[in-house]
Amino acid sequence: MRLADDDRARVPFALVGVLLLVGGATFAASLSARGPTPVNASADAAAERVDAETTAALRAAVRDAARAAARNPVTAAPDDGSGAALAGPDTFRRYLRLRIFLAAREAVAPVEHRRGDAVARVSLGESVDAVPEALDRVSVSAVDGGTELRATVPGLSLRVQRGRHVVDTRRLNRTAPLAVPVPAPIPSPSRTAESTPCSGMGGVLRRSVCSSGPGRLRWTG
Amino acid sequence: MNAAIDAAVALLLISAAVGVIVTGGGAPASATDPGRADAVADALAATTATVNHSIAPGVAEPNRSTAGTGRGSGDGIPELHRTTHGSLAGLLARAATASSGVARGTGPPEEPLTRTRVGFRRAVADAVRARTGAFVRIDAVWQPYPDAPVVGRVGVGPDPPGDAVHAATLTIPTGVEPIPAAATVTFEALGRAVAARTVEVLVPQGAAQVTLRGGGSEAALVAHRYARLAAATNASVAAPLATEDTAAANARVAEALGARMATDLRSRYDHPGQAVEAVSVSSVRIVVRTWGDPTEGA
Numbered sequence: 001m002r003l004a005d006d007d008r009a010r011v012p013f014a015l016v017g018v019l020l021l022v023g024g025a026t027f028a029a030s031l032s033a034r035g036p037t038p039v040n041a042s043a044d045a046a047a048e049r050v051d052a053e054t055t056a057a058l059r060a061a062v063r064d065a066a067r068a069a070a071r072n073p074v075t076a077a078p079d080d081g082s083g084a085a086l087a088g089p090d091t092f093r094r095y096l097r098l099r100i101f102l103a104a105r106e107a108v109a110p111v112e113h114r115r116g117d118a119v120a121r122v123s124l125g126e127s128v129d130a131v132p133e134a135l136d137r138v139s140v141s142a143v144d145g146g147t148e149l150r151a152t153v154p155g156l157s158l159r160v161q162r163g164r165h166v167v168d169t170r171r172l173n174r175t176a177p178l179a180v181p182v183p184a185p186i187p188s189p190s191r192t193a194e195s196t197p198c199s200g201m202g203g204v205l206r207r208s209v210c211s212s213g214p215g216r217l218r219w220t221g
Numbered sequence: 222m223n224a225a226i227d228a229a230v231a232l233l234l235i236s237a238a239v240g241v242i243v244t245g246g247g248a249p250a251s252a253t254d255p256g257r258a259d260a261v262a263d264a265l266a267a268t269t270a271t272v273n274h275s276i277a278p279g280v281a282e283p284n285r286s287t288a289g290t291g292r293g294s295g296d297g298i299p300e301l302h303r304t305t306h307g308s309l310a311g312l313l314a315r316a317a318t319a320s321s322g323v324a325r326g327t328g329p330p331e332e333p334l335t336r337t338r339v340g341f342r343r344a345v346a347d348a349v350r351a352r353t354g355a356f357v358r359i360d361a362v363w364q365p366y367p368d369a370p371v372v373g374r375v376g377v378g379p380d381p382p383g384d385a386v387h388a389a390t391l392t393i394p395t396g397v398e399p400i401p402a403a404a405t406v407t408f409e410a411l412g413r414a415v416a417a418r419t420v421e422v423l424v425p426q427g428a429a430q431v432t433l434r435g436g437g438s439e440a441a442l443v444a445h446r447y448a449r450l451a452a453a454t455n456a457s458v459a460a461p462l463a464t465e466d467t468a469a470a471n472a473r474v475a476e477a478l479g480a481r482m483a484t485d486l487r488s489r490y491d492h493p494g495q496a497v498e499a500v501s502v503s504s505v506r507i508v509v510r511t512w513g514d515p516t517e518g519a
Contacts, residue, residue, distance in 0.1 A: 012227050014227050014234065017232070017233070017234025017235050017238070020235050020238040021234045021235075021238040023238070024238035024239070024241045025241045027242060028241050028242050028244075048259075048263060049262065049263060049266075049391075052263040052266035052267045052391075053266050053310075053392070053393070055267055055308065056266040056310040056311050056391075056393055057393060057394050059307055060308075060314070060393065061396070067428070068427065071427050071428065072427065103396075106394075107394045110392065111392070
């Protein structure tokens with residue numbers, strides 16, 4: 001008896017098998033046709049890389065700024081002009097903060113990463129052009145008894161763009177510790193002797209910069 | 222009889238269907254590698270390390286011809302020991318700029334300007350190697366523009382195989398200002414600007430002045446570095462250095478190097494605007510390449 005002539009009301013097993021095979025093939029085809037990466041992760045990867053590069057760039061900038069500030073210290077602020085913003089009890093510290101801000105802004109400007117069609121960039125206070133405003137963007141503290149400097153730079157803005165659309169904006173805060181004893185605490189409570197050079201600086205730095213040779217801050221090719 | 226054939230055909234078709242699903246559905250799971258190079262690059266930028274090294278190889282060098290003492294004679298002197306802390310990427314960038322050399326003629330430079338940072342370079346390479354493991358090659362290159370006469374590079378890890386290599390790049394600033402827009406008009410101005418920044422990276426003016434005034438072996442090292450730089454560029458820096466005027470000394474070296482770079486750039490590019498695109502004097506490029514078993518060495 002042939003299958004077609006079979007008039008009993010039952011479904012042949014072979015027909016069920018054919019249905020399974022066709023269904024399975026369709027399912028497998030739809031799985032593999034979905035593409036290798038259904039989610040475009042390029043924006044995220046770019047942002048992550050820029051995040052990491054910012055840290056490295058800031059560390060280098062803070063280090064260079066601290067050494068440059070120690071090399072050419074400002075301890076007495078002028079009475080007028082933009083330098084007047086440095087006046088006050090902590091002239092050197094303000095000067096250091098200003099140098100760190102300028103160095104950090106310059107260092108993060110070229111940090112950029114492209115991944116696919118996404119571009120991530122980071123910037124720090126691009127609109128800032130007055131000294132007091134710049135000083136607010138950086139804080140500096142001495143840790144470990146003044147043997148180490150810790151600079152905190154809040155408010156870095158990271159922006160990820162895909163084409164012309166801004167996909168993501170994040171705010172980053174970075175802290176860079178640095179083993180340069182620049183803002184060592186001032187030992188004596190009387191800080192009135194602003195007229196003598198280097199009076200605004202603490203023990204280690206006074207020894208290293210204001211004496212004949214700047215001990216640890218020397219540079220050797 | 223019929224039922225047996227029916228069941229056999231059904232079983233055959235069902236096993237075929239299972240086979241189709243298993244082979245067809247399994248493929249996309251391993252379609253893309255997540256890219257370990259990216260992870261290593263991120264780790265390089267975010268990880269910090271402290272390296273201890275000695276500048277004794279540099280001290281031995283100027284005295285080698287006169288004193289005739291053996292190499293590494295100053296290794297035990299504590300005054301020559303240095304400690305540097307920073308991110309791995311930053312350390313690599315500094316090692317690349319510190320070990321840069323200046324070519325006398327055409328072609329790439331053969332050796333670093335001085336041997337002062339040989340110990341630093343080795344210490345950084347060891348520190349990076351210890352944190353990245355096998356199957357990773359990291360190259361940090363500082364070059365003012367492609368095929369420039371000044372190149373500094375550090376390589377860590379074994380040479381990668383020919384294929385199946387993932388790459389990621391990082392850029393770290395060298396601390397010099399970018400080329401101003403005014404310098405992109407003529408090749409001469411561009412060459413001068415690039416040379417001035419190159420010299421500033423090779424011998425930072427302010428730091429060199431403080432060190433020269435400090436005296437001692439560090440001052441001798443800086444003087445030696447200037448002498449090597451002057452010899453490589455055919456500039457004369459003896460007069461300004463006698464008064465520790467490093468700004469004038471750097472300007473003289475930059476002038477000599479600038480003329481060479483201007484001709485170099487002119488022969489390579491049609492337009493200054495095109496050349497400025499290729500200039501990368503203010504950043505060090507770090508290329509990370511990974512290969513092999515991703516479960517190992519991470």
